[in-house]
Amino acid sequence: MALIIGLTGGIASGKSTVARMLFELGLPVIDADQIAREVVEVGEEAYLQIVEKFGEEILQENKTIDRAKLGAVVFNDEEKRKLLNSIVHPAVRKKMLEQKEQYVKKGEKTIVLDIPLLFESNLTHLVDKVVVVYVDDDIQLERLMARNGFSKEEAEARIKAQMPLKEKAAKADAVINNNGTIEQTKEQLLTILKQWDVL
Ligand SMILES: CC(C)(COP(=O)(O)OP(=O)(O)OC[C@H]1O[C@@H](n2cnc3c(N)ncnc32)[C@H](O)[C@@H]1O)[C@@H](O)C(=O)NCCC(=O)NCCS
Numbered sequence: 001m002a003l004i005i006g007l008t009g010g011i012a013s014g015k016s017t018v019a020r021m022l023f024e025l026g027l028p029v030i031d032a033d034q035i036a037r038e039v040v041e042v043g044e045e046a047y048l049q050i051v052e053k054f055g056e057e058i059l060q061e062n063k064t065i066d067r068a069k070l071g072a073v074v075f076n077d078e079e080k081r082k083l084l085n086s087i088v089h090p091a092v093r094k095k096m097l098e099q100k101e102q103y104v105k106k107g108e109k110t111i112v113l114d115i116p117l118l119f120e121s122n123l124t125h126l127v128d129k130v131v132v133v134y135v136d137d138d139i140q141l142e143r144l145m146a147r148n149g150f151s152k153e154e155a156e157a158r159i160k161a162q163m164p165l166k167e168k169a170a171k172a173d174a175v176i177n178n179n180g181t182i183e184q185t186k187e188q189l190l191t192i193l194k195q196w197d198v199l
């Protein structure tokens with residue numbers, strides 16, 4: 001039986017940073033954000049539904065989805081966010097599980113599912129252990145504004161669309177505190193993996 005690790009956290013808390021470390025350690029990582037991009041490529045079923053429900057105004061000239069525009073809509077309107085989630089999430093879940101099965105068939109002993117909305121979407125049953133990448137509120141806001149060039153309001157709207165990070169940390173099997181340096185984060189990750197006999 002493979003060990004399935006769910007990697008989650010808040011927006012800009014450092015999930016991708018930790019996912020990269022896991023990948024560099026040789027573990028297969030399945031990235032829900034990446035899959036969420038693939039399932040809305042031009043012509044895909046989810047793409048067609050998004051255009052039908054949100055209108056052509058959320059498209060760029062080359063017909064691909066304008067993610068900044070769609071983000072501005074859904075992170076300021078809960079109903080619209082739920083609508084987008086209901087279109088995108090089933091397709092993401094299906095593809096994630098297919099990829100996981102392929103890794104299981106290949107004989108991988110540990111598989112990581114990087115899922116930002118693991119708790120919000122009630123997907124914890126898909127994993128054996130949950131690691132939450134945690135940062136304090138002020139650092140999260142700062143890093144999100146810096147990385148995406150968002151105003152404080154834009155960044156706060158995105159943070160508010162998720163379960164508070166402290167609540168996620170309380171539900172985790174292990175928490176990585178990513179307030180410090182990348183090196184400190186790596187050390188915490190290695191300790192957890194050793195505890196779980198992954199390394
Ligand atoms: C709204 C969209 C177009 C904005 O795209 P953008 O390129 O700006 O952001 P990106 O996809 O890289 O997401 C960045 C982060 O935002 C957060 N986030 C994304 N979607 C959501 C959501 N529906 N609810 C809460 N947080 C979200 C996650 O922490 C994610 O890691 C895009 O996020 C999207 O299609 N979201 C719906 C699908 C989804 O839930 N994806 C996340 C996990 S499957």
Ligand SMILES: Nc1ncnc2c1ncn2[C@@H]1O[C@H](COP(=O)(O)OP(=O)(O)OP(=O)(O)O)[C@@H](O)[C@H]1O
Binds near residue numbers: 033180
């Ligand atoms: N320990 C750290 N020290 C300084 N900067 C960091 C640290 N960890 C991550 N960052 C930076 O913070 C930002 C957010 O990190 P990252 O992209 O890994 O978060 P994420 O949780 O994957 O975000 P999202 O939910 O949006 O996908 C990035 O710009 C990253 O380079």
